[in-house]
Amino acid sequence: MSNNSYIVRISKELSDLQKSSDLSLAVACRDIDVRNVKAIIIGPPDTPYEFGFFEFAVKFGKDYPGKAPSVNATTTNGGRCRFNPNIYAGGKVCLSILGTWRGERGEEWSSAQGLESILISIQSLMSSNPYENEPGFETANTDDDKKNQKAYVAKIRHESLRISVIQRLEDYLGISADGAVQQVPSINEEDDIDEEMHEMDRDAFDEASASFDPFRDLCKRRFLWYFDSYLLAISKAKSEAEDEQSFTRMPFECSGNIMEGKFNYTELERRLRLIHKTMKVETARWAEEGLASIKKESSVASNLQRQYEQVVESYKRDKTVTLDVELVDKNPFVWAITYFGRPMTNLDGGLFRIKLFFSPRFPEEQPRAKFETQLFHHRIASDGTPCYTSKRSEDVKSHIDAIIEALEEEEPPYDPRTLVNPEAAKLYWGSADDKKLYNRKLRRAVQRSMEE
Structure with missing residues (x-):
């Protein structure tokens, strides 16, 4: 392979993954260095890793694709947490496809494979029973083994929430873990947040923002998608593990490569709710930042104003959908x-009334949508956050079209990654009677929308 052809191969793989509709995987690299890639895997539904954010560093050598890249897990709580028998606290990922584990013939690396197959292989380790990845599991049939399997799932679920979700979002939002109160300017209904919000270390937050962290906005948006699911997981887990109960040590865990700790779902729930409130404040603050950027005649403000005018004209001509679009207080950063x-x-x-909030850093930070009209729908979270994916992230009309498409979709394929209202989803994909109840609840919500 020529000196540069491996760069072309890597670039194409990255481009294909970034264009993919797979909601579970994301990849990114600096423009000047495609050989060093960051990847994130969102934990599969119905597993203890559910909707967690697990990051990996991938380094390609010049001999790629003849030789597999090196892969290192970086979501390890500073090297203190082993999330899987095959994903070590030090970051090592044991897989035959990577040459880090002896596999059966045909499971080893070949040049026909690529980054996507590596990430899917890692994702397959995140099963409903990760204990089964430990060698010798096939013969683990004793009562103690069965207890260990259940205990292992329990502590992974706790630490997935605590480390991959809560710690990550607290870091993004600058929320410290010491419980100190932060003084934040009150914004509308968020006046009561000051009492319980943690202190933000602004210097550390600004420094972190300057570093390469390509998944910050993705994780924030997905957090809003899955907030109800996180709370549901905590509600279920509280009945299985008491606060301050110690984790069970597994037979295969050893010093320096272990997952130690205690359960405390009460604290996790408090922190989750605080993150959610902090994000609401952040979203509302975009409007204020936007007004300031208008005075500075920023390119983002001009872009949004121009797009608003184009969108209004476009929907006037489109007879297939009926909607009105206005700017709130003539601010192009808030659309109604x-x-x-x-x-x-x-x-x-x-x-149905929907608001779109834009960041002064759009499109690097994607808009956040919120249904002001309460609607019982499997694609709309209880706080009004719709689950949708835009085909063109920089195009506002593409976002609006995607929201309407998700709302109107008939006979949608079952995809738990898009079901952000657990109660509605359970009914929609339940029995025939459940589906009828779902439709009744939806129709009642529609009727109420006309009365408001």
Whole structure:
């Protein structure tokens, strides 16, 4: 392979992954160095890793694809947490495809494989029973082994929430873990947050922002998607583990390569709710920052104003959908959308108000949408956050179209990664009677929307 052809190969793989519709994987690198890649795997549903954010550093050698890249797990709580029998606290990932574990013939690396197959292989380790990845599991049938399997799942679920979700988001938001109160300017309904918010270390936060951290915005948006699911997981886990109960040590865990700690779901829930409130404040603050950037005649403000004018004209000509778009207080960083339910659907006759909040760093930071009209829908979280994916991140109309498409979708494929309202999803994909109840709840919400 020529000196530069491996760079072309890596670049194509990265581009394909970034264009993929897979909601579980994301990759990024600095433009000047495609050989050093960061990847994130979002924990699979119905596992103890559910909707956790697990990051990996991938380094390609000049002999790629003849030889597999090196892969190192970086979500390890500073080298103190072993999240899987095959993912060590020090970051080592044991997989035959990487040449770090002896596998069966045909499981070793070949040049036909690539970064996506590596990430999917790692993701497969994140199963509902990760204990089974330990060699010799096939013969582990004693009562003690069965107890260990359950105990292992329990502590992984706790630490996935604590480390991969809570610690990560607290770091992104500058929330310290010492419990000190932060004085934050009150914004509308968030006036009561000051009493319980943690202190932000602004210097550390600004320094962290300057470093290469490509998944900051993705994790924030996904946190809002899955907030209800995190709370549901905590509610279930509280009945299985008491606060201050110590983790069970596994037979395969050894000093320096272990997962130690104690359960404290009460504390995790408090921290989760604080993150959620802090994000609401951050979103509301974008409006203020946007107004300031307008005075500075920023390119983002001009871009959003121009897009607003184009979107208004576009929807005037589009007879297939009925919606109005306005700027809130003439601020191009806050859009108010009024969508009228399409005839002959469950949304028929409904009037739904949606707000789109834009960051002064758009499109690096994607817009955050919120349904002001309460709606019982499997793609809309209880706080009004819709789950959608835009085909063109820089195009606002693409975001609006994607929101409406998710709302109107008939006979959607079952994908638990898009189900951000657990109660609605359970009914929608339940029995025939459950589906009828879902439709009734949705119709009642639609009727209420016309009364508000």
